Amino acid sequence: MGHRRSLSAARALLAGLISIGGWALAPRTDAAKPEPDPAAGRAAFEQHCARCHGPQAAGDGYDAKRLYPRPRDLTEGVFKFRSTATGTAPADEDLFRTLTDGLPGSGMPDWRHLDEAVRWQLVYYIKSLSPVFEDSPAQPVDLGRDPGRRRVDLAAGKQVYEKLRCAACHGAQGRADGTSAPSLVDNWGRATRPADLTQGWNYRGGSDPKAIVTRVLAGIDGTPMPSYAEATTPEEAWQLAYYVRSLQQEPNWSMIVRAPRLDGGLPSSLDDPRWQQAPRVEVRLRNAMDEAGEWARAQTISTVSFRAAQDGQSIRFLVSWQDPTDDRGDAPDALALALPSAKVLGDSVTLQLWPMRSSPPLDLCVWSAASSRAVEGVVRRYEPLLQAGGASAVPIEAASAYADGQWQVMLTRPLAPALPNSARAAPGRLTPVAFAVWDGGNGGQRATSSWVDVMMEAAPPSTAAERAPATWLWILAAGVVVLGLVWIVKKPQA
Amino acid sequence: MRYERQHAWIFVAGVLVAIGCGSRPQDAAATSGDAQGGEPIQLAQAADEVASAPAAGSSTIQGTVKFAGAAPSAERIKMDADPQCKLQHQEPVEKQDVVVNPNGTLQHVFVYVKSGLEGTTFTPPAQAATLDQHGCMYSPHVIGIQVNQPLEITNSDATLHNVNCKPANSKPFNLAQPVKGMKSKKQFTAPEIMVKCVCNVHPWMAAYVGVVAHPYYGVTGADGAFSLTGLPAGDYTLEAWHEKFGVKTKTVHVGDGETASVDFEFAG
Numbered sequence: 001m002g003h004r005r006s007l008s009a010a011r012a013l014l015a016g017l018i019s020i021g022g023w024a025l026a027p028r029t030d031a032a033k034p035e036p037d038p039a040a041g042r043a044a045f046e047q048h049c050a051r052c053h054g055p056q057a058a059g060d061g062y063d064a065k066r067l068y069p070r071p072r073d074l075t076e077g078v079f080k081f082r083s084t085a086t087g088t089a090p091a092d093e094d095l096f097r098t099l100t101d102g103l104p105g106s107g108m109p110d111w112r113h114l115d116e117a118v119r120w121q122l123v124y125y126i127k128s129l130s131p132v133f134e135d136s137p138a139q140p141v142d143l144g145r146d147p148g149r150r151r152v153d154l155a156a157g158k159q160v161y162e163k164l165r166c167a168a169c170h171g172a173q174g175r176a177d178g179t180s181a182p183s184l185v186d187n188w189g190r191a192t193r194p195a196d197l198t199q200g201w202n203y204r205g206g207s208d209p210k211a212i213v214t215r216v217l218a219g220i221d222g223t224p225m226p227s228y229a230e231a232t233t234p235e236e237a238w239q240l241a242y243y244v245r246s247l248q249q250e251p252n253w254s255m256i257v258r259a260p261r262l263d264g265g266l267p268s269s270l271d272d273p274r275w276q277q278a279p280r281v282e283v284r285l286r287n288a289m290d291e292a293g294e295w296a297r298a299q300t301i302s303t304v305s306f307r308a309a310q311d312g313q314s315i316r317f318l319v320s321w322q323d324p325t326d327d328r329g330d331a332p333d334a335l336a337l338a339l340p341s342a343k344v345l346g347d348s349v350t351l352q353l354w355p356m357r358s359s360p361p362l363d364l365c366v367w368s369a370a371s372s373r374a375v376e377g378v379v380r381r382y383e384p385l386l387q388a389g390g391a392s393a394v395p396i397e398a399a400s401a402y403a404d405g406q407w408q409v410m411l412t413r414p415l416a417p418a419l420p421n422s423a424r425a426a427p428g429r430l431t432p433v434a435f436a437v438w439d440g441g442n443g444g445q446r447a448t449s450s451w452v453d454v455m456m457e458a459a460p461p462s463t464a465a466e467r468a469p470a471t472w473l474w475i476l477a478a479g480v481v482v483l484g485l486v487w488i489v490k491k492p493q494a
Numbered sequence: 495m496r497y498e499r500q501h502a503w504i505f506v507a508g509v510l511v512a513i514g515c516g517s518r519p520q521d522a523a524a525t526s527g528d529a530q531g532g533e534p535i536q537l538a539q540a541a542d543e544v545a546s547a548p549a550a551g552s553s554t555i556q557g558t559v560k561f562a563g564a565a566p567s568a569e570r571i572k573m574d575a576d577p578q579c580k581l582q583h584q585e586p587v588e589k590q591d592v593v594v595n596p597n598g599t600l601q602h603v604f605v606y607v608k609s610g611l612e613g614t615t616f617t618p619p620a621q622a623a624t625l626d627q628h629g630c631m632y633s634p635h636v637i638g639i640q641v642n643q644p645l646e647i648t649n650s651d652a653t654l655h656n657v658n659c660k661p662a663n664s665k666p667f668n669l670a671q672p673v674k675g676m677k678s679k680k681q682f683t684a685p686e687i688m689v690k691c692v693c694n695v696h697p698w699m700a701a702y703v704g705v706v707a708h709p710y711y712g713v714t715g716a717d718g719a720f721s722l723t724g725l726p727a728g729d730y731t732l733e734a735w736h737e738k739f740g741v742k743t744k745t746v747h748v749g750d751g752e753t754a755s756v757d758f759e760f761a762g
Contacts, residue, residue, distance in 0.1 A: 078666075087665040136665045165654035165672045168576070168695050179575045183697045187660055219668050224694030226656035226670035230678050 033092075034117045041125025044118050052107065057129050067107035068287065068295035069192065077132030078187065078222040081205040085139040086219045086227035089132045095123045098205075105202030105302065141217045141227075144234025146210060149242060157243025160236045164216075164228060169194040174247040176300075177324040177405030180224075182441055187222045193298045194225070196322055200248035202302055207248060212241035251303070254452070257281040259308035259315060261427060261457040266309055266316045270401055270408045275318055278307035285321075285437060285447035286352060300324055300442045304435045308454050315425055315456070316412040319435065326402040327440030332370035333402075334386055334438040335409050339363040339423035339431065341378045351434045351448035355381050363423040365411050367398050369440070374398035374411055378421045382436065382446075394418050428458035550614070551726030553748040555710075557756040558718045559603040559734055565594035566762055571698045578653035579630035579696060589698070590635040591738050592762070599718020600760055602636040603736045604688065604704040606711035607722065608743060610730035616708045622646035622679065625701055627655045627671070627693070632701035636688075636737075638711035639703055642681050649676045655699075659691040664705070687735055702737055727752070734758040 046055070052071040054060040059073030072078070081098050082090040099119045102110035111119060127133045161167070169184065171177035174197030186192040200207035205215055216237045219227030228237065260277050267274040283304045290296055306319045319335060327333045338351060344360040354362065359380060366385035367374040377385050377393035385393055397412040415425045425431040432451040439445050568588035573579040593601035622644035626633045630651060639645055649655050649671035658668040663684035671678065682689060682705040693699035704711060712720035727750040733743045739760040748754040 086669065087667045163672065164670065168654045179577075180695045180697075183575060184694055185697065187658070219670070221666070221668060224656060224658065224668075226658065226668040226694075228670045228672075231670045231672050231676060 034120055036124040037121055038125065038128065040118075041121040041128070044114070044122050045125050048111065048114070049122070057126075063107075065292075065294040065296075066289070068298060069106050069186075070188070070190070071107065074126055074129045077130035077136075079132075080220045080222055081215075082138075082218050082221065083140055083143070083214045084218060085141055085229065086221055088136045088139045089127075089130075091138045091140060092123055092127075094138075095126055096120065099123065101206065103204040105199075105204055105299075141214070141229055142234055143210070143213055143217065144238060146213075147235075147238055149209075152239055152242040154243050154246050157239040157241075157246075160232065160240040161243055163236075164232060164240065166240075169224065170197050171324070171405050173404045174198050174244065175322050175324070175405030177322075181324045184224045186224070191298050192223055193300055193324070196302070197244050197247045198249050198322065199251075199303060200245075201251060207245070209238065209241040209245050212244050213237045216240060251282040252280055253284075254281045255450075256430070256453040256455055257306075257308065259310050259454050259456045261459060262309050262311055263460070266311050266314070266412070267318070267410075270318065270399055270410055275307055275309070278309040278318075280305055280307050281452065283435060283449040283452055285435065285449050288352065288436075288446040288448055297443055297445045299447065300439045300445065301437050301447045304437060304449060306435075308433075308456075310415065310425075310427070310456055312415070312427060312459055314412050314414045315431075315454075316410060317433075318408065318410050320406060320408045321437055322406050323402075323437075323439055323441070324405050325439070325441030326369070326407075328369045329440070331440035331444045332368050332438075333407060333440050334366065334368040334370075335407075335411075336367075336382060336385070336436040337365040337411055338434040338436065339365075339425070342417065342421045342424055350450065351436055354448075361421065363419075363421075365396055365413055367400065367409050367411060369400070369402070369407075372398070372400050374409075376413055376418060376422065378419055386438075392419060425454075425456065427456045430455055550616075551724055552751045553725040553727050554721060554723045554753040555607075555725060555730065555732065555746055555748055555756055556719065556721040556753060557605075557758065559600045559605070559714050559720070559736075560718065560757060560759045561594045561598055561600040562759055562761040564762070566592055568592070573630060573696075573698070576630065576653055576696060578651060582629040582651070587629070587631065590631070595716055595718050597718065599714065600736065600739075601714055601716065601718065602634075602702075603714040603718075603720075603734050603758070603760070604636055604638060604702070604711065605714070605720040605722070605732060605734045605758070606638065606687075606704060606706050607708065607725070608731045608733040610728050611708050611710070614708070614726075616640065618642040618681075619709070620644075624648065625657075625691070625703070626650055627657075627699070630655075630693075630696045630699060632691070632693075632699055634701075634713065636702045636713045637704070638713055639682065639705055640709055641685055641705060641707050642683060644679050644681050645703070647671070647678045647680065649674060654695050655693045656695055657691055658694055659689055659703070661686050661689040661705070664689070687733070687741075688737075704735065726750075732756055734760075736760055 050061055052061040052063045052067060053074055057074040059071045061071060064071050079090040082094050084091055096119060099111045099122055102108045167178050169178040169180050176194045176196040178194065181194050184192050184194065195203055205211050217227060217229045219225050258279055262274060262277060285302055285304060287295055287297060287299050301321055301323055304319060304321045306317055308315055308317050317337060323333055341361045341363045349360055361378050361380045363378050364385055365374055365376045368386060374396050375385055375393040376396045379385055399410040401408050417424055430453040432453050434451045435449040437447050571587045571589055590602060595601060618640045623637055623639040624646050625637060626648045628650040647657050652674045654672045656668060656670050660666050661682055663686045664682040667680060669678050685707050686705045688702040688704050691701045691703060710722040710725055712722055714720055725748060727748055729747050731743055731745050733741050735741050742758050744756050746754050746756050
């Protein structure tokens with residue numbers, strides 16, 4: 001009996017585990033799915049979505065032209081991020097996920113702050129806008145089973161990447177520099193670009209392996225990304241997904257970065273191991289608007305990585321960014337490293353709005369792929385420096401290389417102002433920097449960053465003490481204050 | 495004891511759930527295996543004669559599509575984007591949008607019976623219409639197909655093609671064919687003049703598919719001629735479609751067992 005009792009206890013435990021497992025695996029959203037309420041859906045759409053998607057959801061809202069990719073025409077029945085067969089409607093959960101998480105790298109924000117019930121009403125409302133939900137109802141693609149990271153061989157995943165010829169668009173290293181990448185056009189006739197697979201933060205539909213498997217097997221309708229459901233198996237797709245996942249960089253988003261003082265000498269080349277002593281930081285870029293105030297081109301350059309190091313005399317920057325094409329001709333790739341000029345605070349002007357008629361001048365270090373050289377000048381417009389000239393520009397040291405869809409540029413400028421009004425950078429201070437990058441292969445599109453503070457490490461302590469005797473005075477004063485406080489505190493007891 | 499039995503039931507239910515979960519990958523494998531198989535079903539050849547000839551009548555409408563004016567010089571295609579494509583061509587490849595034959599006729603014109611067959615339903619043939627991707631070009635450039643007739647799409651190139659067909663009346667699809675010899679079968683479920691298919695990897699590639707509800711259609715070739723056979727006697731409206739020059743229509747009467755002639759003319 002005792003034996004049977006322990007057996008039944010084991011069964012009960014197993015049953016319990018299974019039911020807990022089942023509960024954990026069940027889609028949590030089901031419980032919150034309310035009954036459709038068309039009026040509520042319509043009201044929520046008008047309040048939250050119409051500004052971009054338009055009052056009739058035709059993708060022609062007030063802000064539509066200021067977004068690229070353009071907002072979807074929801075009446076057309078073409079949905080990009082589905083877990084369903086190509087050409088079929090998305091599942092309710094797909095729409096709910098897009099609303100909840102947004103589409104990173106596009107203008108579609110996440111709507112997590114809306115009540116789940118409201119998000120479901122929006123899903124129902126969107127479903128009422130297009131006949132595709134009745135004519136071609138959702139056919140879920142078979143995603144197979146996640147083998148888990150530990151059971152996946154990344155080398156096998158790489159082979160799948162090659163077999164399925166992902167590199168044709170996404171490039172051999174996944175940097176969106178495949179031979180077909182520059183000519184891709186979406187079903188609405190607009191230029192589009194493959195995802196840069198190294199930048200997980202820009203994967204529209206999510207960067208985890210399951211999201212990747214889903215994109216591979218379901219495709220992204222309306223875009224050049226086809227469904228591989230007939231070209232591969234779910235097992236292969238999971239291997240591929242883990243491999244693609246392994247290509248994603250770990251970004252270090254920061255608004256402040258330390259520029260160490262390397263008295264032993266600054267890194268002398270792009271791949272000098274001494275660069276490892278300088279922390280790398282990532283900065284987001286945004287396409288500049290055209291004259292009509294629109295975003296009309298795909299964003300090919302979305303992120304700049306940089307490091308800075310200095311030796312008390314000059315500061316050296318190593319800047320790298322992914323650009324699918326190496327352009328050195330009439331429309332060359334280019335980089336401007338902006339510093340505030342002596343009389344302007346960097347943060348008082350955003351590069352997104354520079355230059356304008358009344359903009360303050362900026363200190364720009366401009367490198368162009370056409371000449372592989374760089375100049376520095378205090379200017380009110382980019383053009384004089386981009387054309388590698390200008391009377392008041394001075395040449396600065398530069399080195400550059402392009403490989404596998406990536407530019408690396410090293411720029412060096414003296415800490416002491418080289419020109420009247422040029423930026424003063426000094427150890428122990430914060431120096432704001434910002435970046436503008438041009439992609440010649442994308443119609444010369446400029447993308448700009450916000451400002452990042454470079455914190456230049458002060459000189460070693462001994463040197464600092466010699467240069468600043470005032471420090472000792474401060475320490476003495478602090479000592480006096482502390483003693484005074486101690487005396488005040490102790491006095492009442494006396 | 496009752497307590498125990500209850501747990502046993504929960505256990506049984508749990509096991510059933512586990513079996514249910516466990517069996518899913520097998521189903522999955524079976525499904526993907528079907529899709530993966532790729533080999534076309536070979537009944538097409540045998541069924542050829544029977545399926546594609548409904549033999550509803552014995553009349554014929556035939557004619558040619560002429561081109562008036564000077565033939566425009568054909569544009570060359572740059573295949574630099576993919577070395578695999580370039581390798582397959584010794585000679586420069588020209589665009590297929592306007593091809594004027596030496597005899598002054600126009601190629602790639604889709605001619606079909608637009609009206610006159612209302613009220614008759616035609617069974618789609620079992621034999622698949624074929625669309626090949628060879629040398630990074632669609633072959634043929636323009637095809638006709640019956641509603642619900644299978645369309646077999648083949649990749650004969652050792653490079654990636656995506657077949658992105660964008661019908662308005664049927665289910666669109668965008669399929670990857672990364673491996674040489676891969677075949678996919680699709681169909682269009684409603685008439686449409688024309689369905690455009692493109693390959694985004696090779697932006698010069700485009701094919702047009704005329705989807706009609708009956709078997710009376712043709713595409714002009716190197717002689718600029720078309721012939722619609724097996725028609726019942728009657729009055730018909732014919733339409734000729736060209737990707738650059740648009741559409742022309744003509745009406746024609748054909749008697750039982752007769753052959754009527756209709757010529758179209760497009761001008762550049």
